Amino acid sequence: MTIKTANLGFPRIGSHRELKFALERYWAGKIERQDLLDVAARLRAENWAAQKARGIQIIPSNDFSLYDQVLDTSVLVGAVPPAYGWKGGPVDLDTYFAMARGSTASTCASGCTHSGPDGGNPAQEMTKWFDTNYHYMVPEFSDDQRFELTRNAPLEAFLEAKALGHVTRPVLLGPVTFLKLGKAHAGAFDTIDLIERLLPAYAQLLTELANAGVEWVQIDEPCLVLDLDERERRALALTYRTFASEIPQLKIMLATYFGAIGDNLPKALSLPIAGLHLDLVRAPQQLEVLLQTAPAQLVLSLGVVDGRNLWRTDLAGLYRRLQPLIEAHGRDRIELAPSCSLLHVPIDLDLERALDPELASWLAFALQKLDELSLLARAFEPGLANPEQVFARSIAAAEARLTSLKVHDPLVAGRLKNLTAADSRRQSGFATRRRLQEDRLALPLFPTTTIGSFPQTPEVRQARSLHAKGELSYVDYLAYLRQETEKAVRWQEEIGIEVLVHGEFERNDMVQYFGEQLSGYAFTQSGWVQSYGSRYVRPPIIFGDVSRPNPMTVDWATYAQSLTGKPMKGMLTGPVTMLQWSFVRDDLPRSIVCRQIALALRDEVTDLETAGIAVIQIDEPALREGLPLRQADRNAYLDWAVECFRISASGVGDETQIHTHMCYSEFNDIMAAIAAMDADVISIETSRSKMELLGAFTDQAYPNEIGPGVYDIHSPRVPSVDEMVHLIEKATDGLTPAQIWVNPDCGLKTRRWEEVRPALVNMVQAAQALRQSFGSGRREAANA
Numbered sequence: 089m090t091i092k093t094a095n096l097g098f099p100r101i102g103s104h105r106e107l108k109f110a111l112e113r114y115w116a117g118k119i120e121r122q123d124l125l126d127v128a129a130r131l132r133a134e135n136w137a138a139q140k141a142r143g144i145q146i147i148p149s150n151d152f153s154l155y156d157q158v159l160d161t162s163v164l165v166g167a168v169p170p171a172y173g174w175k176g177g178p179v180d181l182d183t184y185f186a187m188a189r190g191s192t193a194s195t196c197a198s199g200c201t202h203s204g205p206d207g208g209n210p211a212q213e214m215t216k217w218f219d220t221n222y223h224y225m226v227p228e229f230s231d232d233q234r235f236e237l238t239r240n241a242p243l244e245a246f247l248e249a250k251a252l253g254h255v256t257r258p259v260l261l262g263p264v265t266f267l268k269l270g271k272a273h274a275g276a277f278d279t280i281d282l283i284e285r286l287l288p289a290y291a292q293l294l295t296e297l298a299n300a301g302v303e304w305v306q307i308d309e310p311c312l313v314l315d316l317d318e319r320e321r322r323a324l325a326l327t328y329r330t331f332a333s334e335i336p337q338l339k340i341m342l343a344t345y346f347g348a349i350g351d352n353l354p355k356a357l358s359l360p361i362a363g364l365h366l367d368l369v370r371a372p373q374q375l376e377v378l379l380q381t382a383p384a385q386l387v388l389s390l391g392v393v394d395g396r397n398l399w400r401t402d403l404a405g406l407y408r409r410l411q412p413l414i415e416a417h418g419r420d421r422i423e424l425a426p427s428c429s430l431l432h433v434p435i436d437l438d439l440e441r442a443l444d445p446e447l448a449s450w451l452a453f454a455l456q457k458l459d460e461l462s463l464l465a466r467a468f469e470p471g472l473a474n475p476e477q478v479f480a481r482s483i484a485a486a487e488a489r490l491t492s493l494k495v496h497d498p499l500v501a502g503r504l505k506n507l508t509a510a511d512s513r514r515q516s517g518f519a520t521r522r523r524l525q526e527d528r529l530a531l532p533l534f535p536t537t538t539i540g541s542f543p544q545t546p547e548v549r550q551a552r553s554l555h556a557k558g559e560l561s562y563v564d565y566l567a568y569l570r571q572e573t574e575k576a577v578r579w580q581e582e583i584g585i586e587v588l589v590h591g592e593f594e595r596n597d598m599v600q601y602f603g604e605q606l607s608g609y610a611f612t613q614s615g616w617v618q619s620y621g622s623r624y625v626r627p628p629i630i631f632g633d634v635s636r637p638n639p640m641t642v643d644w645a646t647y648a649q650s651l652t653g654k655p656m657k658g659m660l661t662g663p664v665t666m667l668q669w670s671f672v673r674d675d676l677p678r679s680i681v682c683r684q685i686a687l688a689l690r691d692e693v694t695d696l697e698t699a700g701i702a703v704i705q706i707d708e709p710a711l712r713e714g715l716p717l718r719q720a721d722r723n724a725y726l727d728w729a730v731e732c733f734r735i736s737a738s739g740v741g742d743e744t745q746i747h748t749h750m751c752y753s754e755f756n757d758i759m760a761a762i763a764a765m766d767a768d769v770i771s772i773e774t775s776r777s778k779m780e781l782l783g784a785f786t787d788q789a790y791p792n793e794i795g796p797g798v799y800d801i802h803s804p805r806v807p808s809v810d811e812m813v814h815l816i817e818k819a820t821d822g823l824t825p826a827q828i829w830v831n832p833d834c835g836l837k838t839r840r841w842e843e844v845r846p847a848l849v850n851m852v853q854a855a856q857a858l859r860q861s862f863g864s865g866r867r868e869a870a871n872a
């Protein structure tokens with residue numbers, strides 16, 4: 089008997105972003121529903137075939153999604169809020185997309201209650217999937233929530249694969265994680281309490297799967313790597329006991345990932361399941377405990393190939409570690425697998441034509457990771473004389489990487505060693521800085537600004553693409569970008585914004601753009617990873633010590649500032665976000681890599697100051713998402729994350745105003761850290777929660793200035809003046825007027841100018857109206 093190889097999920101976007109293009113064409117009315125479904129079916133077929141070709145024995149189905157697997161689960165069990173007009177039975181595609189993206193009167197499904205301001209419905213809330221840059225659609229439950237199996241899509245996928253000759257293992261999001269990730273409408277109850285009502289729908293689904301010949305299902309319960317309370321543990325017990333008693337013939341592989349199962353291991357092992365998957369990349373030390381405590385008949389899926397990063401696995405080392413342990417448990421009850429779904433890594437390294445070949449030899453994308461699993465399994469084949477020979481290439485790559493001069497830069501190491509506490513402290517406290525900045529900037533009460541980016545129009549993207557292909561000269565590309573920047577600056581002046589931005593037209597992405605300019609960073613051409621829906625990113629790769637060979641944004645900032653007498657914000661992506669949204673080297677602690685980036689950014693910040701830029705924004709939208717999943721690890725992370733931000737921000741004088749920006753954040757539990765960042769101004773996302781998020785800032789008396797977002801940029805809707813006035817008035821409940829800035833929730837790159845223009849005109853009017861009712865002096869208001 090040989091050891092089996094398994095995969096937990098494959099990227100669905102297509103190696104040439106086929107899904108994105110089909111979706112966007114469908115939404116634009118350029119292709120029919122069937123055309124979209126055909127593209128989806130073709131991608132599934134290709135993915136199954138590719139996994140089989142790479143030697144994977146246990147291939148997943150139902151890992152595909154047109155938008156998001158959590159939304160799929162909501163739709164599967166009929167958790168469709170009443171506003172979308174669903175009347176039971178299968179949920180049609182337009183309702184599905186209305187939940188994902190919102191709808192207007194003309195695009196909403198029949199039966200929609202038209203509860204949204206445009207006669208359609210707002211989208212469901214979107215938030216980060218654990219500690220990844222993937223966003224899921226937050227399920228929403230009412231207190232009289234009922235569930236029903238609307239359409240057995242997992243069964244359809246299983247049969248579709250079977251017709252193509254693949255016997256697959258369907259993947260489901262587990263009921264406990266599903267409920268835990270959801271929110272209670274009006275926050276009125278604990279969503280876990282819905283478990284008893286939810287289970288019949290799941291049981292019916294599983295029964296139908298079993299009746300169709302499904303032997304194994306993979307049920308993902310990543311909530312098992314979180315700190316769970318007693319109710320959640322009871323819900324887990326109830327769930328898996330119910331499944332075992334109602335569908336005893338069905339074997340369940342319970343999958344956990346993104347961290348250590350830790351204190352939840354005894355609970356997991358007490359469940360009547362047939363298999364358990366653990367993430368042995370994030371938490372390798374679990375292996376011994378697992379093998380010592382797991383019942384002999386339990387199938388163990390060992391997540392040994394990193395599903396969250398793209399370094400080649402040290403297969404020889406892994407083999408040496410696994411071999412004795414595996415033989416003890418019995419090889420017929422072992423599966424080798426990636427640590428988690430491969431959704432979070434790019435698909436195919438072979439598509440990269442421009443990567444340094446040495447670096448490329450250290451990497452593995454999704455397909456190459458499957459090769460690694462097959463190779464590893466081959467080493468375990470009985471009768472193989474010299475198993476380690478199988479790994480010759482992997483060993484050579486690991487050795488080369490260890491000693492490569494590309495990785496180690498003594499200058500960077502030296503700078504890091506010389507860091508002192510003073511490097512992460514501004515010259516004076518906030519009160520002093522505030523006075524100096526007030527004198528320099530002379531802003532009115534409720535100053536208006538935006539978060540940085542303006543629409544990345546198809547024209548802007550096309551110009552960049554033509555330039556990359558060599559079809560548009562650098563000079564012409566630059567001239568075009570300057571013209572776009574100038575138009576944006578003139579327009580902001582015209583509508584009366586106080587602190588301007590240059591618009592970020594020159595940037596492909598807020599992380600990749602900097603990654604392309606820093607040493608120690610590499611970037612891909614086709615390494616796309618889904619961020620949400622049809623929006624993808626190409627996370628750069630940090631392979632070596634990071635430094636900044638040249639200024640990165642100073643030319644653009646000074647050009648933009650030269651066009652106007654108003655303050656122009658310099659715009660940078662902060663060290664924690666640069667770390668969090670990149671693939672990070674695994675041979676140094678993340679805290680050290682982050683300090684290296686912080687020092688590089690610090691140089692950029694001081695260069696901007698020297699060039700006369702008075703306001704500099706250092707974005708940290710990923711600070712919250714980087715928070716460890718377990719409470720016990722959080723303070724250590726926050727300590728270095730905040731220190732890194734402060735290193736990047738503290739090289740400037742008191743009269744230079746430092747802004748930061750965060751979106752998608754639950755601030756309550758990290759308020760102390762946010763205050764410790766000591767940015768002069770922070771802009772945050774608050775409009776979707778109708779300023780509820782501000783509670784954290786007022787209750788804890790946040791001392792510095794705040795721009796609570798008044799305009800939800802995730803929706804095409806144009807907010808009215810009144811609506812924004814009302815939101816700011818609400819903010820003045822807990823904040824003093826002199827603390828408040830007026831800005832959107834986030835950057836405007838995904839919006840169209842047709843939406844942005846009227847929205848910002850309204851925003852400026854809202855600020856003006858507020859000045860009338862609160863008086864116009866900031867200094868007076870601050871001293872009052």
Ligand SMILES: Nc1nc2c(c(=O)[nH]1)N[C@@H](CNc1ccc(C(=O)N[C@@H](CCC(=O)N[C@@H](CCC(=O)N[C@@H](CCC(=O)O)C(=O)O)C(=O)O)C(=O)O)cc1)CN2
Pocket residue numbers: 221544546549550551552553554595596597598599600619620622623624625626669838
């Ligand atoms: N890294 C990162 N993570 C983030 C965010 C973010 O901005 N960056 N924001 C939050 C939300 N997430 C987002 C993620 C992606 C996008 C996004 O807009 N992505 C774009 C791609 C951005 C990009 O890299 N653009 C490149 C490449 C564009 C492209 O596809 N070009 C075409 C050619 C274009 C043409 O000829 O018309 C091609 O290569 O084929 C560029 O502008 O240069 C997309 O999927 O469409 C938005 C938000 C959280 N996480």
Ligand code: MET
Pocket residue numbers: 539540541598659707709749751834835836837
């Ligand atoms: C995801 S946060 C985005 C911040 C960036 N400055 C922008 O405006 O796009």
Ligand SMILES: [Zn+2]
Pocket residue numbers: 539709749750751833834835
């Ligand atoms: Zn943002």
